[in-house]
Amino acid sequence: MKVLVTGGASGLGAALVAACRARGDEVCAIDLDPAERSWAHDLGNTDPAAWAALADWLATQGPFDLVILSAGISATGRFETIPLAQHQNVTAVNLAGPIRLVHLLESGHLLRAGGRLICIASLSCFTGYPGAASYAASKDGLAGFARSLRRPMRKRGITVQLACPGPMDTPHATRYAPDGASTKGRLAPDRAAQAILNARSFTIIPGAGPKLAAVLGRLAPQTLTRLMGRVLFSKLK
Structure with missing residues (x-):
């Protein structure tokens, strides 16, 4: 099986790469930090030349049986204290980049039936995310993208799925957590990858x-949002 993983150099992405390789898959990765069978690319980059180079590389590696964004x-x-450029970069990497990549894969027939x-x-x-508004917005957008692709791609024999992991014990979680935040209760990325x-x-x-x-987010969204505020927003400087 040929697999493509974005963000494959660290955290959940690296765990997914390792799990796929352990079962014998041929894995390619896209990340800022190039490694074996990977391509260095910033999904937030809007330079047409960079995307054209990525397309050429993918054409030599695909088509793929599994693509994981x-x-x-x-x-x-606080939303207003974060520079606008930083918010824009979050939405570019988390939402605009994946949309562009899927379009590239589909138009190039690089996702196998x-x-x-x-x-x-x-x-x-499933909840409001005080203290990480643009992140939550970008991930909600990606979820809507997956839901919208699900039926049309199913007609071509491609299964679309949406993974919504909670806090994990990864460098990403540590980087954006409040200072001194405990890692207790965070899911190991290898367990998340297998699931x-x-x-x-x-x-x-x-x-x-x-x-x-x-479930709580569906039944009592305001309660969960208040809890998220106490867990993250109230502890941020």
Whole structure:
């Protein structure tokens, strides 16, 4: 099986790459930090030449049986104090870039019939996320993108899935968490990766705790948003 993973150099992306390779898949990755069988590319880059070079590389590697859109960044703090350029970069990497990549793959016939496309969103899709508004908006947008592609791509034999992991023990989580935040309760990325790869449902929520949080988000969204505010926003400088 040929697999393409974005954000494959760290965190959940790296765990997905490792899990796929462990089962014998041929894996290619896109990340800022190039490694074996990977291409250095910033999904937030709008330079046509950079995207053309990526397209040429993908054409030599594909078509792919599984594409996982895992790359993502955040911006935490009071919304008005975060520079606008930083908010724009979050939406570019987390939403505009994945849309452009999928368009490139589809127009180039690089996603094989019978394959899977997995969009990695966030548990924030089930709640407000005070202190990380542009991140939540971009992940909600990616979720809407996945839902909108699901039926049309199914007609061509491609399965679209949406993964919404909660907090994980990754460098990304540490980078954007409040100073001194505990890693207790964060899901190990290798466990999340296995849950995502083994799932057959459209919506994938790895871990029992995040599943309960998603239910609470549906039944009592204001309560969960207040809880998220205490967990993150109130602790940010």
